Amino acid sequence: MFYDEAKIYVRGGDGGNGVVAFRREKYVPRGGPSGGDGGRGGSVILEADASLRTLVDFRYRSHYRAERGQHGQGKNKHGRSAPDLILRVPVGVVVRDAATGQVLADLVEDGQRVVVAAGGRGGRGNARFVSPTDRAPAFAEKGEPGEERWLLLELKLLADVGLIGMPNAGKSTLLSRISAARPKIADYPFTTLTPVLGVVRVDEENSFVVADIPGLIEGAHQGAGLGLKFLRHIERTRVLVHVLDVSLPAEEVLYNWQAVNKELEHYNPELARRPQVIAANKMDIPGGEAKVAYLKEHLGEAYYIFPIAAATGAGLAALLYHLADMLKNLPPLAPLLEPGEEKVTTFAPEEITVTREGNVFLVKNREIERRVAMTYLDNAEAVRRLQVYLQHRGLDAALHRAGVFPGATVRIGKYEFEYREEG
Structure with missing residues (x-):
């Protein structure tokens, strides 16, 4: 199964308690307080790992707690700080606070880390409270409680090109032709149930990643079919390839193009403005040229239309070289939060x-x-x-x-x- 969403509870470890202790050594005059500080609690950290593909690990466990710090001891001995708890997630995960919906981090680089629940600091022992007016304080501090929160993890695939279109338009066949990916291919709708990634190598210098998104239908932005579940995976792609089945009547081909683009606009208006190339598929079936002419007549010069036959490989080279040139001139999409700008630790207002x-x-x-x-x-x-x-x-x-x-x-x-x- 492909798991691209998870809700987890994280809690940083509490700090160790400071202690009250006094020196009572025979040859040390007046002794004095000697209570040590507690150690810091461990923090919960999310780390992006390029070797992971889904959030399946969080399907079977949803609560994560870091260890607490060790308590202080007498003779000014400080407690040991607890190790951090590091949770590995796939690259492309967006982390949100479940209570507020605030984006806490966008992990788009392998090895990128973010602290999602800081451990509490250790409490101070009584030796830390000595002052000219209080030479023998008989109190200490408890350890600070660790932060806790519920998180929503949302995986958005990182790909340069996204294949979109109605079910059975030929997206999976196209991906299998241009890459080593082997998605499921059959002659019934919704064959592809999960997004599939493939690496396309155009030549020695040009390669890019393509994502095959499960077929969209009318009402996808409202949950119809599989669209709502997987539309988020298109959000990170820089170019969209709209695969159209030109074996259908010309009016239906145009209607399918309009319907899918309308769903993109409803889901996220930015997607409707994303650069888009049309792949007129199944040109090996008679009548395809007339359908392409019909599309060009109604869409004008706004879109590049490439006649292809994914089943035979005809026309794919021109499409791939065009995509490679487009990607050279398009800037990478900016993450929701730049690395180092993660908004994780939030402080309450100063007023009471x-x-x-x-x-x-x-x-x-x-x-x-x-x-x-x-x-x-x-x-x-x-x-x-x-x-x-x-x-x-x-x-x-x-x-x-x-x-x-x-x-x-x-x-x-x-x-x-x-x-x-x-x-």
């Missing part, structure tokens, strides 16, 4: 958002949620430090603007607190 649901007040702010999650809530010193930070950030003022009252529940991330007025 408080929403009320009955007696529960929900606080939304990435940095505040992170601070609470990294605080040992059973440690009085750590809680006091958190309270000072929250007051400094203006959480009390935001809660009062939302109408908070004594006894109300304040929820910050996964934690709930009872609100009390300071006496």
